[in-house]
Amino acid sequence: MHPASLxxxxxxxxxxxxxxxxxxxxxxxxxxFCGVRYNRNGELLTLNYGKSVPMTEERIESEAVYHYAPGAPILSLGNIGCMLKCDFCQNWQTSQARLVxxxxxxxxxxxxxxDYAVRHGIGILSWTYNDPVVWQEFVMDTARLARQAGLRNLYKSAFSIGPEAIDELLEVMDIFSISLKSLDADFYRKFTRSELQPVLEGIKQVYRAxxxxxxxxxxxxxxxxxxxxxNLEQARRVCDWMLDNLDDEIPLHYVRFHPDYLxxxxxxxxxxxxxxxRRxxxxxxxxxxxxxxxxxxxxxxTCCPQCREVVIRRSGEGIALHLDGNRCGHCGHVLPIVNLPQTSKPVAFAGKPGRSLTHVFRGAIGAAxxxxxxxxxxxxVFLDADGKEIMGGQSSCLRFLVSKPSARVVAMRIDLDADKDVRVLEVFDRAHFPTVLTEQSQSGSCDVPPAPLQPR
Ligand code: SF4
Incomplete structure (x- = not known):
């Protein structure tokens, strides 16, 4: 237990x-309500300080961040509990404290x-998954230390958070990726058991900063x-609110849902x-x-709004940039994109692998x-149906995300030392944290929901 703030x-x-x-x-x-803040003798304590799902190397695009350091590796951390109770939660294994x-x-x-991020050449910490709001004390302590070490911080959240907590975050966060679930207050009450207005106020507070x-x-x-x-009416309300309260250069992501939890x-x-x-x-x-x-x-x-040419092409973890700094590589137009120099990762897979495993991507599940x-x-190494190598990557992290770079990819070969082993956990959509091994999920798991990909 750790003393709580706020x-x-x-x-x-x-x-x-x-x-x-x-x-x-x-x-x-x-x-x-979140299940992780406890009153002991009149003092509020947090029960989840330092408790995280295993740190995972991902790409920044996994967090619906497309205009900051495209393609950059991030180190994602998520904790236990949530201030919401969405019946459609896609991280319910950790957001619902009683089920962890x-x-x-x-x-x-x-x-x-x-230390781990620095050692693996990862320049951005991502506070994500269940929801970082209920982890404020650990987020703040670590994010401050990260800043001192030259790292940056990304906050991915449903943002049902109070104004004082946001003021604290504004000291240390470089990037906010905020999930606005609806512009309908009844939606928030009925399906998330929370209120819409504080989320809108929170986004405006970040925007003002x-x-x-x-x-x-x-x-x-x-x-x-x-x-x-x-439906288009609800989607329209979201974009209208953004235009009325933010500006036309803040990126908006319409995100596909997969059936989960209840x-x-x-x-x-x-x-x-x-x-x-989108149109x-x-x-x-x-x-x-x-x-x-x-x-x-x-x-x-991403297309340049001036010349309409593609400046960032994305496919899974494959990314191609046509940028000159933050200018369009075709016409020179200045774009609202923070394009950081890529950090080089101190990883080298030396020599021949001792052994190789093959993971076959299953249906619509294109990540693991x-x-x-x-x-x-x-x-x-990603493979097509003929076994031809398409592209690949490497990591020495304890846990990292890979995702198919193209529709041609059907499988992935994993090369490692002879005396080593790995576990593979399929993930339906990249931003979620899988907890079930692939061989178990083949028979229908909580991460690969038994609900069909087609309407019943
Ligand atoms: S973080 Fe929110 S849900 Fe948790 S105890 Fe505080 S006010 Fe309640």
Whole structure:
């Protein structure tokens, strides 16, 4: 247990937590709504300080961040609990504190996180997955240390968070990727058991901090959930709100939903609808609109609004840049993109592999986490149906994400030392944290939901 911040004492040993807008009033011996903040003898403590799912190397695009350091590796961390209770949660194995399994949790100090990122040449820490709001104390301690070490911080959240907590975050965060689920207050109440207005106020607070051009980078995503908000009227309200309250250069991502947790009786979001929503937002005046959790579409690429040429082409973890700094590589137009020099990773897979494993991508599941027990260099190579090598990469992290760079890819070969082994965990959409091994998920797991990919 660790002392919590952002609370006040009330009479009779009760406390009020104001980390999130829920402002739980907690009696002695009680827990907040999130299940990870505890009143011990009139003092609020946090139960999840330093408790994380295993740190995972990913690419920044996994976090719906397309205009900051394209293609950069990030180190993603997620914890336990959440201030929301969405019945459609796609990270429910860790967001719902009562369901968390001990085997999915690692324990870190801020120093260990920063040292690990530096050692693996990863320049950005990503606070993500379940939701970082209920982890404020550990996020702040680690993010401050990361800044001192020259690292940057990314905050991916549903952003149901109080204004004082946002003020703290603005000291240390370089990038905010905020999930705005709907512009409908009833949607928030009914399906997330939270309020819409604080989320909107929070986004505006971050946006105001950007004024003068020195504040954090901001992108907004909207998860379009089958049967809940997958209609053009709801999508239109999101882009209209952005144009009215932010500006036309903040990127907007319409993100595809997959059935999960308690909401599995539906199909994935229809991609045609997502394409229509994107077209509608572009016509309304948002300059950069993307689709998320989709493959085989050009709607994930960035085009220069001046000459209309593609400046960033994306496909899984494959990325091709046509940028000159933050200028269009075709016409020289200045773009609202932070294009950092790529850090080189101190990883080298030397010599011949001792052994190779093959992972076959299954249906629409185009990504996987690779996990190993010690930090050894591992090489992975994508293969087409004829076994031809397409491209690949390498990592020496204990856990890292790979995702198919093209529709031609059917499998991945993993090369490693003879005496080493890996675990492969399929992940349906890249931003989520899988907890079930591939061989177990073949029979229908919580990460690969038994719900069909087609309508029933
Ligand atoms: S973080 Fe939010 S849900 Fe958790 S105890 Fe504080 S106010 Fe309640």
């Amino acid at each position: 609370w006040k004492a009330l009479p009779n040993g009760r406390v009020e937590c104001h980390l999130s807008p829920r402002k739980c009033r907690i009696p002695e011996g009680g827990l907040g 399994r001990e085997q999915d949790i690692a324990r870190y100090t801020p120093e260990q996180v920063v 950007r004024q003068g051009g020195r504040g954090p980078h901001l992108e907004v995503s909207n998860l379009c959930i089958t049967g809940r908000n997958d 909401y599995t009786q539906v199909a994935r979001t229809d991609v045609n609808f997502l394409e229509q929503a 509608q937002a572009l016509d309304a005046g948002v300059k950069f609109v993307y689709l998320g959790n989709t493959a085989n579409t050009v709607s994930v690429d 986490h690779i996990e190993q027990a010690t930090e050894n260099p591992i090489r992975y």
